[in-house]
Amino acid sequence: MYHPTTRVLTILELLQSHPRLSGPELAARLEVDVRTVRRYIGQLQELGIPVEAEPGRYGGYRLRAGFRLPPLMFTNDEIVVLTLGLLNSHSLGLAETAPAVESALAKIGRVLPVPVARQLAALQNEMTVAGLPPDEKVDTGVLTTLGLAATFTRPVRMTYHNRGEVTERLFEPYGVVHLDGRWYTVGFCHLRQDVRIFRLDRVRRADTEAGSFTRPAGFDALAYLVQSIATIPDRWDIEVEVGLPLEVVRSKLPPTLATLETAGEKTLFRSTFNDLDWLARLLVGLGGPVRVIRPPELRAAFGRLALEIAGYAAGDEPETLALD
Numbered sequence: 001m002y003h004p005t006t007r008v009l010t011i012l013e014l015l016q017s018h019p020r021l022s023g024p025e026l027a028a029r030l031e032v033d034v035r036t037v038r039r040y041i042g043q044l045q046e047l048g049i050p051v052e053a054e055p056g057r058y059g060g061y062r063l064r065a066g067f068r069l070p071p072l073m074f075t076n077d078e079i080v081v082l083t084l085g086l087l088n089s090h091s092l093g094l095a096e097t098a099p100a101v102e103s104a105l106a107k108i109g110r111v112l113p114v115p116v117a118r119q120l121a122a123l124q125n126e127m128t129v130a131g132l133p134p135d136e137k138v139d140t141g142v143l144t145t146l147g148l149a150a151t152f153t154r155p156v157r158m159t160y161h162n163r164g165e166v167t168e169r170l171f172e173p174y175g176v177v178h179l180d181g182r183w184y185t186v187g188f189c190h191l192r193q194d195v196r197i198f199r200l201d202r203v204r205r206a207d208t209e210a211g212s213f214t215r216p217a218g219f220d221a222l223a224y225l226v227q228s229i230a231t232i233p234d235r236w237d238i239e240v241e242v243g244l245p246l247e248v249v250r251s252k253l254p255p256t257l258a259t260l261e262t263a264g265e266k267t268l269f270r271s272t273f274n275d276l277d278w279l280a281r282l283l284v285g286l287g288g289p290v291r292v293i294r295p296p297e298l299r300a301a302f303g304r305l306a307l308e309i310a311g312y313a314a315g316d317e318p319e320t321l322a323l324d
Contacts, residue, residue, distance in 0.1 A: 005144060008040045012049060015063045022060035076116050083108060083120050093183060094140050138183045138200040145206040146185050147176045153212045159205040160198060172213040175221025186221040197228055229256040234272035236295050242267045243289035252286055276301040
């Protein structure tokens, strides 16, 4: 399955290698209809590519005389960076990228000096990048549609599947974010009449609609996503004062784990958790003094942890400890 962007670039390559091609000829080569070809031509023109259309029954398309895209030149270090990026693209969780990645790597490999080619071959043989489970892959067409719609403030009609329920939504995307191995989009959902977050692996279809919208001034999609995930309700509401500067605490924690605020030379840690014993271990691992504001049950979790550590120091077997 070819992505629309691939077909647009293919039209550009064909027009660079042919003095003129008709709409039906392009449609046959790309396995689409003539109307779709016209839309792709329009996209090239919007990008500033001087594609000229000859009207009439025997008309066609051609690039303005003298126009050529300049060849790309890369240093050896830049080629290594590009290759590493391609090899790591699997970790982005995008569906149907493997053929494009292999094709791009093959093209790069054909023009490399022998020493660099050997170096990159060694990297490819030794590097393993773990991808996402198949049900969490993101359709590249969905990602492209939402990304462009956010850039040009165009509303999107999307089909969303969540926990067995399928809904149709008119959505105004404020941004697209990749965080902790998943793709998200943040924006205004007309169905819920509020700002909402959607996982892109659950978007079954996304089509740009006519019209436009106004994004809230200064809206930061990443900051909104991080804050929203960190404050998802759980069993215990946590508020803790950590005796370390904000930047030190922030450097030791995942961004979505908690909201952090400066409190003089200390840091205020707020979040919600289900497992207080796990949280006690995490907070001790920060390496600074901790004062529990709430809940009192967290103090009990620290007590259990202290008994456990004291048992280790005494050489006791873990299973013999009384942690009541």
